[in-house]
Amino acid sequence: VRRAISEIVVVGGSLAGVAAIEELRGRGYCGRIVLVGAEAELPYDRPPLSKQVLTGTLSARSCRLRDDDWHDTHEVELALGTWATALDPGRRELTLGDGRTTSYDGLVIATGVTARELDGPRLSGVHTLRTLDDAQALQRAFAHGSRVAIVGGGFIGAEVAASARAVGLEVTLIEALATPRARVLGPTVGTVCGRLHTDHGVHLRCGVPVRSVAGIDGHVDRVVLADDSIVEADVVVVGLGVRPAVAWLDGSGVEVADGVLCDAACRTNAPGVVAAGDVARWPHPTLGSIRVEHWQNAVMQGCAAAAALLEPRRTEPYGPIPYVWSDQFDVNIQVAGEPRAEDEVAILGTPDDYRFTALYGRHGRLSAGVSFNSRGATRRVTRLLAAGASFERAQEAMHDPGPLPLPAVAFIPDPLGEVT
């Protein structure tokens, strides 16, 4: 017997949770919605945190995702500044940090991820960057600091490096691999990413992992590398990736393995419980088991999870073409698809002036495209990926577009709800 849904709890007050709520209301769901968020802030957008918030050009308020009356117009009960601490799927009950419990018919898990930290004693001056509080603390540290060491050369580390240079700080970017970004983008494009930093005055220390951070009187003053060399710094930013925020599900029976495990339609193994955004791992129809930590995916998977909740018989697999971007210095980097370090790479354009597209091929098929300052090119890559183009055909089509199949917007949940 299927129970009618009249109480939905969304755990996680960020982009995926907001998208899920809008999809629920758009599809005509008019029951109760409770939004539980660990942070006290109204839902905000994260991309500016590593850029305009750090350089002091965008206020915290301007980062809000929606107008201040959004929760009223969407009839959402807010429980912000509140952790979810336990889930009992048998009783359909969620326990909150203040000891309250709330029952649900449907639950959306959208708790996202938390930043990995370095082992060892806590020192002031050592930062991670995930939340608005983190960004504001780092912005203050930048205002009083002079030398910044960034541990990890991923997109977050690279964007923080660019922001630190923009406010006039001396910056060292420390990357354990021989080339930044090489683990995902491969050595060819990774080398360009590294050069972009040195061109803008960033000191690159590649090929040696970090052993520890150290300081005096509880404040960091250096990073010690595995070869005993030292990078002096009064601000250290740790950008070593993230972990899915799933500890609150311990003992619930909801399956977890580097993320909340979902089926192809974003449902977990617990009845009435779906997951979306950075925290969700699901079997992508063409990419296999993945978890995607991108803005675009948070919106679309939030919609897909909401649809799955309202339509228990819905089986349509959620199969987006991953898309992510990064702004570093004056360069806009866009990635469509899932590049891997071992893929073949064909470069179109001129990497020397940071205006090119790298196509990635795997087993004869186009697997991804990475473009620098070539915005339109990414859209063509997306279409070619949607069409399942061969690597060879993709290179021809990029050189000489001709008529391309119309998109195949494989990633949009269908049918779409109303946007209110």
Added chain:
Amino acid sequence: MKVILDELRCDGHGTCVDACPQVFALGDDDEIVTILNDAPPEELRDAVRTAVRVCPKAALTLSD
């Protein structure tokens, strides 16, 4: 149905082009999106709504 692009907000992601290429376009040398038809036909409403929703800069609005 009327589509409005805030050109100051648009950052040329072009995700709207993926969602509704009949209404939005982004050339190789373009920094921002071009609207091909700011009063699209009713049958494109869902696609345009999707475009509005997937814009990372909230640069698009749709009015009736």
